[in-house]
Amino acid sequence: MKRLTEAADQLNELLNANKLDRHKLENIARELDQIIGLRLKLVDFEKYNEKELEKLTTEKQIQIKKQNFEAAANAREQEKECFKYANFQKYFQLKNSFFYPEEGKLFYFHLGTAKNDVAIKDYFFGKEA
DSSP: OHHHHHHHHHHHHHHTOSSOOHHHHHHHHHHHHTSTTOEEEEEETTTSSHHHHHHHHHHHHHHHHTTOHHHHHHHHHHHHHHHHHHHHHHHTTOOSOEEEEETTEEEEEEOSOSTTHHHHHHHHHOTTO
């Protein structure tokens, strides 16, 4: 757990560094690869936010009016997921991105507010995440 906490601390420093030290990021990634069973989890508040929630709610209502119930159900499932994330962010008043270690997991709470958010997110999760 100590290695995981240290890695999270280093990643948090990199998030707001003036210039992303790619070599350091790669070293941290190699270190994380050595932790057996580690799961890296992205919690993407930039993607799931109140604005997206409103959009999904509107989409669901439009599909219901069109009687396209399959699309409405799909929008409802996305709306539920978005609602969960938006409430979590609001409840904990999260303003900045950060990494948080937990036994066997490393959470990346991504809000898109740090200088190197995009590069680090893309590095670990790819551009499609």
